[in-house]
Amino acid sequence: MVEYRQLDTEKAKSFCEALFQAYGFSLDESRTITKALIRADLYGIESHGIQRLIRYHGEITSGQVDVKAKPQIVHETGISAVIDANKAMGQLAAVQAMELAIKKARNTGCGMVTVRNSNHYGIASYYTEMAAAEDLIGVCMTNTEAICVPTFGSQAMTGTNALALAMPAEPFTFSYDASTTVVPRGTLEVFRKNGTPLPDQWALDANGKPCTDAAVVIDNIIAKSGGGINPLGGIGVTNGGHKGYGLSIIVDLFSAVLSGGLTSNYVNRKAGLNGICHCFMAIDYGIFGDNKAGIKANMSKFLQELRDSKKAEGQSRIYTHGEKEAEMMAKRINSQIPVNVKTLEEMQNIARSFKLAELSLLSP
C-alpha cells in the first residue's frame, strides 16, 4: 500500500515557488505554475498535483522545458490566435493563452487560442475555470504523446486528449475535465503498483487483443511497441469505442492541426519531439440573450435537477461535474494535502540538490 504524509498547503506552495525560482523561473512565473499544480492536489487529483514535480524536474533539467522561453503569438485575428510556446512550461503557455482568449471573448463574445510546441500543463480545469471566474464558458483541450489505439487498430495513435469545459453555475461551476480514453495512463500505473488486473475494456496488447496486465501495456506504450489504452467506449464498437476514438481525433484537430503543431502520433519525448499542443476557448454566453443571470440560473436549475434525480439502488448520491473537486478544495485549502511519502522523498532529494532552505518546510 502507498503511504501518505499530510503537508500544510501553504508550506507546499512555498516549497514549489522556491523550487521553480531555483530552476530559473521568475517569481511571477513560479507562482503561476505553483498555483495550477497545487490546485490539482486541492481538487484531490493527485496524479496532476505536486507529484508531477518529479517529471517536471526531468523535463526542465533535460531542456525539454525551456525555462527562459517566452510563448509568442504567431497568428492573430479579433477572435483567434495561434501561440508558439517555444517549449515553455505548459502552465505558463496555458495561462497566457486562456487570458488572451478571455480578452477576445470580452471584446467580441468569443476567443479561440491554439498553442503548439508546449509541455504538460497540469489539470485542464484550472484554465477553463479561469474563464468561468470571468462569467464565461471556458473550453480547453490538449493532445499528448500517443497512448490511445484507434478502433480496430493495434498501435497507439492519439493521446490522452482530455477535453474540459466549465460553465458558471450556483452553488458551484459545472466543470467537466476528462480524457477521451477509457482511463488515463496514470490509472494504469496505480493498477501496476497494486498488482491488480485491469478491467477488460481498458487496454490492448501489441496485437490489439484485450490485455489486463498493466505492466505489459505501460511498457509497450513507453517502448512504442504496439497496443495501448482503448478510447472511451472501450474495445471495438459494441459499447461505442468508435465514439471515443472520434472525440480523440477532434481534440487533436483543435489542438495540433489548428496550431500547426505535432499530432499525438508524432510526439516522442525520447526522440526529442516534445511539442504537445493545446486549444483554449472562452465564450461569453451573454451573446445568447440579454438576461445573462437567467441563463446561468437555468444551468444551475438543470444541474440541481440532475443531482436530485432518483438514485440507483444502493447509491445515495448523483454528482455533477466539478462538485467533488469543489468539496475537496473547501476541505483542504486552509489545511493540508496528502502527499505520497515516495514523492516526498524525491522532492527532498531535488531540494537538497538546490540547497533550498525551504527543504525544512517538508520535514515533519
Next chain:
Amino acid sequence: MVEYRQLDTEKAKSFCEALFQAYGFSLDESRTITKALIRADLYGIESHGIQRLIRYHGEITSGQVDVKAKPQIVHETGISAVIDANKAMGQLAAVQAMELAIKKARNTGCGMVTVRNSNHYGIASYYTEMAAAEDLIGVCMTNTEAICVPTFGSQAMTGTNALALAMPAEPFTFSYDASTTVVPRGTLEVFRKNGTPLPDQWALDANGKPCTDAAVVIDNIIAKSGGGINPLGGIGVTNGGHKGYGLSIIVDLFSAVLSGGLTSNYVNRKAGLNGICHCFMAIDYGIFGDNKAGIKANMSKFLQELRDSKKAEGQSRIYTHGEKEAEMMAKRINSQIPVNVKTLEEMQNIARSFKLAELSLLSP
C-alpha cells in the same frame, strides 16, 4: 428477419417531395426536408432515413409539427443568434440556423446559433457538412426527450444528445456524428424486434440495475417509469460512464440552456411539451493561419495516418469518421436505397390517404 425492397433513389425523392407538399409545405421546404431525409438512407443510416416518415406523419397530423411555422430570430449578435423554431419541422429550422451560422462565420470567423421549440431534424451530419462544403468546421448538437440515466441514477434525465463535427479533408470530410449515450434508442428497437438480449453495459431497469431486456427498457422509457440507456462509457464509473454523462450535459447546455428552451428532462411529447433544442456552429479555420489549404492538408494527412496504422489481429481496416457514409453514398446516389417492406406498406397507406399520384412510384 426484416425484409427489404430496393427503391430507386430518385423515385423515393419524388415521393417524399410530393408527400410533404400534400401536408402543406411549400415546394422549397419539401425539397429541403427530403434532401436531409434521403441523405440518411444514402449514408446507410436507415434509422434516420425515410422510415421516419411514419413518425413525422404522426407529428404533423397531431400538430406537434406546425406546417405553417416560420422560425424566427429572437436574439442576435455579429457572431451569434437564438432562433425560436415555433414548432417548425426540425430540418427547416436546422438548415436556416446553419445557413445563418455559416454567414456569420464568413463575416467574423465564427457563427453560433441556438434553436429552441424545434422538432426532430434527422442526421446532424447533414448540417455540419453544409459548413464543411463551405470550407468551414461545422458543429451541431441537439437534445431529445430524456432516455439517458445519469451515473448512479435510475431515472432518464438527458437525451440521446448527439454531437456532430465536420472538418474538411481529402479524400473525404472528417464527419463525426454520435449520441453521447452508449447507443441510441433505435438500436434497442432492433434488439427488441430480433428478441436478442442487450449487452450488459447498455441499459438499466427502473431500479437502476443492469437490464438486458430491450422491451422492458423501451417500455419504461416511453412510460417514464424509470431506467433507460447508459451514457457513453456504460454503467457506473469503471469504464468512464461519468464522462458520457458529462458530455450529455454539455449538449443540453449548448442546445437548451443557451437557447432558453426545454432541457431533455422537460421534453414530454405525450404531455405536449415537444420543443427540442439544437445548436449550430461554423468556424472558419482560416482564423488559425493564412495557409488554409495547408491546415486542411495536415488534417487529411493525420486521418490517412490513422487509417494506415497497424490493424488489430483479425481486422483488415481502420476507418475515420464519415468514411463509411461517403462510400455508401457513392454506391447508392444514382441507384437504389433499401427500404423495410413494413415501412413501405405504411408509406403506401399514408400516400393513399392523400390520393397521391406518386403512390405508383413505390410499386415494383
